[in-house]
Amino acid sequence: MTYVIGVDSGGTHIVGQALTLAGEILAQTQSGPGNIFLDQPQTISNLTTVVTTLLQKLGRDDCQYILMGIAGVETTGNGAQVAADFTAKWQLPTYVISDAQLALLNGLEGHDGTLVIAGTGSVVYGRQNQQMWRYGGWGQLLGDTGSAYQIVAEAMKMLLKDYDLGRDSELAAILLPAFSATDPKQAVKHYYQLSRKEIAAVAVKIAQAAAAGNQAATNALVTQANALADEVLGLISRYQQPIPEKIAFSGSVLVHNSFYRETLLKKLQNVHSKLEPIVVSTNNGRGAIFWSRWHQVNA
Structure with missing residues (x-):
């Protein structure tokens, strides 16, 4: 064969x-x-x-x-x-x-369109008429908008704002145990001692809390989903008309969290109503079977 x-x-x-x-x-x-x-x-x-x-x-x-x-x-x-x-x-x-x-x-199975990757980090790619663009993906200090890492960072900022204002936070019950802390100051200390990957792993707990009705956790997800949508719209603005309508979602955050994915897509479709979402769950090695759509291969 x-x-x-x-x-x-x-x-x-x-x-x-x-x-x-x-x-x-x-x-x-x-x-x-x-x-x-x-x-x-x-x-x-x-x-x-x-x-x-x-x-x-x-x-x-x-x-x-x-x-x-x-x-x-x-x-x-x-x-x-x-x-x-x-x-x-x-x-x-x-x-x-x-x-x-x-x-x-x-x-995108060899077709033109947009790919949004959000896992530990994030980046947006697009392709039209054999030209490729990239938006974001500059690491956790300068980018990775909408990634698992930035979801946790967003939640931590919300927790610290509540602390600075002297009010209780819905996020304390999630983040303090996650960072083995008894108060926000200790959580910050431990946060800075962890790797990017270890911090990003806490996003699962935030997503679980949001699904259970924690409004602050939900707000953290929505804020980052909308920020990532802005980057996707930035990339789409580089396309010529008519824009490619296929948009693929990859990475753990987008593949496994339907609420996050739908929040992102809703903002995108408010601007470009005909975008067609695709959830990518296969290994990217599968892309080899679509190579001829990009380049003629004598097979």
Whole structure:
């Protein structure tokens, strides 16, 4: 059976999938980190392991091509060389794009449109007429609007405002235990000792409290969803008319929290009523099956 290989090479791990062009996963494997800017030798080694494992399992003769989306490749600027090296190594057409482009390709199934990613961090991507744009994604200090991290930061600011005004906060029962604190001052101390990922994990507790009727927690979610919507609208403003109507949602915050996703979408559709939402729940390696919609591949 003929197949293609899609590789999603991200900062924490690499996932490789062998798929039929109909999208059936024939095999999957993964390896360690895959940000080529942070550690090129290790990334190349891990990519080699992932692809070699799939080729050994399914046979090289039936593989049509390999598509890799590699974190950091836009910064290093060596995607063409990496693709050429791997093409020579396996004697198979190998294409290299960024992990963001692969996410866009998968989320929109090769069509033009917008991709909104909100997990620990956030970023917005768009594509129209073979041109790609990005909005946000500048890390927790300068961006990551609407991300799990910023939802927690928003809730903490609300808690501290209540504390400064000498009033009780609905958020105290959520945030003080989450940060192993007995009062807001201790919560701040512990907050600054935690990693970005550890802080972002508290967003689940805020979402649970909102679902249970905690109005302050709900307000934190709405504030960040609307802020993220503003960034999406900023990216959409760069499109030519008529704008692409497909919009894909990816990342844990948008995939798993329907209230948050619907709040975001409502603000977007107030401006662009014909936007068509897509929730992305597949690994981005699946994007390989849509590659021909971006570029002609002789398969």
